[in-house]
Amino acid sequence: DAGVIQSPRHEVTEMGQEVTLRCKPISGHNSLFWYRQTMMRGLELLIYFNNNVPIDDSGMPEDRFSAKMPNASFSTLKIQPSEPRDSAVYFCASRPTGGGWETQYFGPGTRLLVL
Amino acid sequence: GENVEQHPSTLSVQEGDSAVIKCTYSDSASNYFPWYKQELGKGPQLIIDIRSNVGEKKDQRIAVTLNKTAKHFSLHITETQPEDSAVYFCAASDGTNDYKLSFGAGTTVTVRA
Numbered sequence: 001d002a003g004v005i006q007s008p009r010h011e012v013t014e015m016g017q018e019v020t021l022r023c024k025p026i027s028g029h030n031s032l033f034w035y036r037q038t039m040m041r042g043l044e045l046l047i048y049f050n051n052n053v054p055i056d057d058s059g060m061p062e063d064r065f066s067a068k069m070p071n072a073s074f075s076t077l078k079i080q081p082s083e084p085r086d087s088a089v090y091f092c093a094s095r096p097t098g099g100g101w102e103t104q105y106f107g108p109g110t111r112l113l114v115l
Numbered sequence: 116g117e118n119v120e121q122h123p124s125t126l127s128v129q130e131g132d133s134a135v136i137k138c139t140y141s142d143s144a145s146n147y148f149p150w151y152k153q154e155l156g157k158g159p160q161l162i163i164d165i166r167s168n169v170g171e172k173k174d175q176r177i178a179v180t181l182n183k184t185a186k187h188f189s190l191h192i193t194e195t196q197p198e199d200s201a202v203y204f205c206a207a208s209d210g211t212n213d214y215k216l217s218f219g220a221g222t223t224v225t226v227r228a
Contacts, residue, residue, distance in 0.1 A: 031214060042218055045215060056214070105161065106158035
């Protein structure tokens with residue numbers, strides 16, 4: 001089991017540029033989460049998908065952020081245009097179907113720096 | 116919404132000693148309480164979890180206790196080893212939206228050799 005896969009692992013960009021983060025959940029998991037981690041705010045849930053459908057996007061900070069899940073094995077989080085305050089570590093997590101369904105498995109994260 | 120408080124923020128222990136981290140939560144309907152370990156440069160990894168119908172759970176050197184009446188739960192690590200050094204996060208599920216976890220601020224544990 002390869003676990004949750006995220007790319008890129010590190011991203012440095014300039015303010016105003018578009019940033020796209022990618023996630024491949026664990027095969028068979030039907031729920032996917034995007035989180036943001038900062039020193040000031042800790043781990044925050046940005047958006048939750050179930051069966052590829054966005055269920056809760058109340059954590060998305062503003063319209064500059066968007067997320068998609070075109071199929072069960074791929075999701076993207078896009079920031080356009082990026083700002084320095086978006087600098088953070090972004091995690092993708094997935095959750096299995098069936099027993100232990102509450103357990104969320106996190107990917108290694110994408111460390112984003114917006115200059 | 117759920118509010119989770121975690122203490123202490125840092126903890127330094129001698130190798131072989133025990134470490135205890137405590138969390139409180141606000142939503143009495145919460146029913147799932149996972150603990151995650153995050154090593155430098157990595158994502159949080161689940162180490163143990165407990166559900167509200169259980170008061171205590173143990174897995175080798177790690178144990179978690181839950182007091183639903185007082186709305187607090189704790190992580191106990193016995194016989195600490197240098198590889199236990201990491202940031203530990205507690206979390207509690209939202210009573211209304213079970214997919215939503217609220218995380219504590221984290222405890223940085225350092226095990227001194």
